[in-house]
């Protein structure tokens with residue numbers, strides 16, 4: 001959770017995934033997209049300005065296995081880049097967005113060994129034309145696990161594809177948050193086990209447990 | 215040199231600090247106690263407990279508003295039995311004082327929860343949330359009718375000797391008659407305000423933003439309304455007030471105390487800054503030193519008595 005400086009008025013803290021971490025230096029970075037007021041304020045802060053964080057929070061992705069398939073939509077790349085950096089095993093990242101502009105980070109910038117990157121844009125402005133779900137059918141058969149983060153519509157489709165292919169899948173969800181630590185019950189998602197808290201029980205859930213309403 | 219004494223007695227509950235965690239935002243406390251220094255809190259008012267577990271409302275349950283927020287959690291809670299078995303043991307010892315907020319969908323449920331909590335070790339008091347929809351009366355909140363308020367509070371009163379606060383809904387025409395009904399039914403104190411009913415519409419989808427359509431407004435946006443109601447409740451009853459609604463600073467807390475509150479609670483403010491209670495307590499102590507005030511009793515309700523003599 002990222003607290004907004006008080007001089008900006010009263011704003012709830014905003015949740016972000018860890019994009020990269022340097023344990024020795026005690027540094028973390030986030031990758032974010034400007035969506036509304038809070039992210040616009042963060043983007044406009046001067047370099048070096050302090051930002052108060054609370055974290056890490058919640059339950060992240062389980063450890064990567066060889067031949068894992070990582071699926072990211074847009075800024076959903078953040079937690080998957082972090083996951084991809086946790087190992088040097090062979091793994092594939094499918095990275096999609098509507099246009100090239102929304103592919104916020106080029107694979108070369110990640111600089112990760114043994115990582116295959118497949119890019120897709122809906123308008124074909126970079127990588128393959130189409131969505132990540134057009135690409136997955138070709139990759140799922142050789143994969144042992146799938147990990148995904150992105151817009152809810154994408155996650156719902158990816159869940160269906162992974163379940164159908166019999167590949168165990170984990171997805172990272174989003175919801176508006178207030179406390180970020182599991183106290184207020186504001187960030188509920190419907191699962192096969194009832195409402196669960198995205199901030200504390202997740203944000204990563206086994207895909208089969210999440211009940212999407214659309 | 216003045217040494218400010220911040221202790222207060224809230225209807226028989228001795229508090230080391232006049233700043234409490236409001237029911238709801240703080241959950242059952244352990245999540246915050248694990249991560250944040252909560253030593254400045256006089257008590258924790260835990261989230262509403264019903265007899266049976268309640269599932270809560272469909273998401274989205276939260277939305278930010280101008281200087282505030284809407285929530286429609288729907289009083290999701292694990293029910294009395296699990297609260298006693300799982301949550302209370304984690305709180306005991308870790309929390310300063312524990313006040314349990316109780317909810318029900320009919321009068322019997324309120325009474326059952328109160329009976330189950332009476333005598334539970336570690337529970338210092340009860341707070342009845344009468345903003346719940348009364349299912350037998352078509353979902354109208356109990357706390358909007360003085361006669362129904364009287365019946366709920368007396369039913370609970372019969373089940374417990376614990377200090378009993380009644381938390382009023384602000385969604386009423388005249389807060390004074392409800393406060394009086396609660397006092398007459400045997401309440402030891404009044405808490406106010408709960409959230410103001412509200413809603414938002416998502417103009418991209420053309421649908422209400424909250425899964426439940428309506429939610430409760432809280433945060434700085436409600437402070438002037440809350441302060442007005444605290445002032446009126448203080449006028450209507452003789453029992454102590456626990457006041458809340460948009461408090462994010464010592465200055466805010468002082469205003470409620472000067473309107474007549476014995477103690478204050480913070481809810482939404484904890485989201486903006488989990489360290490807020492400590493900041494308020496330090497701010498209050500600083501104010502008392504500056505103004506030569508030994509105890510908060512000296513300024514409780516002072517705005518109703520014409521203010522400082524030399525002000």
Ligand SMILES: Cc1cc2nc3c(=O)[nH]c(=O)nc-3n(C[C@H](O)[C@H](O)[C@H](O)COP(=O)(O)OP(=O)(O)OC[C@H]3O[C@@H](n4cnc5c(N)ncnc54)[C@H](O)[C@@H]3O)c2cc1C
Nearest residue numbers: 014015016017032033035036037038039078174175176203
């Ligand atoms: C666990 C988690 C991890 C996240 N990681 C990242 C990340 O790494 N990078 C990134 O750019 N974003 C991430 N997000 C989303 C990010 O929190 C929201 O984009 C941000 O809070 C929007 O704030 P705002 O003030 O700019 O927008 P607002 O003005 O609050 O809202 C603008 C729009 O964004 C939507 N929105 C607001 N809050 C959220 C939310 N919490 N989740 C989803 N939609 C929201 C609103 O419905 C609205 O349509 C994450 C969210 C969660 C829950």
Ligand SMILES: Cc1cc2nc3c(=O)[nH]c(=O)nc-3n(C[C@H](O)[C@H](O)[C@H](O)COP(=O)(O)O)c2cc1C
Nearest residue numbers: 236237238262285343407408432433459460481482
């Ligand atoms: C997320 C959230 C959950 C709440 N849950 C409860 C509850 O379970 N019972 C209750 O009596 N009040 C509940 N409230 C109301 C608060 O206790 C408080 O009365 C109100 O929010 C005003 O104070 P504030 O502006 O400091 O938040 C809740 C408020 C919020 C924001």
Ligand code: FES
Nearest residue numbers: 178180182185199
């Ligand atoms: S944001 Fe409060 S429980 Fe998740």
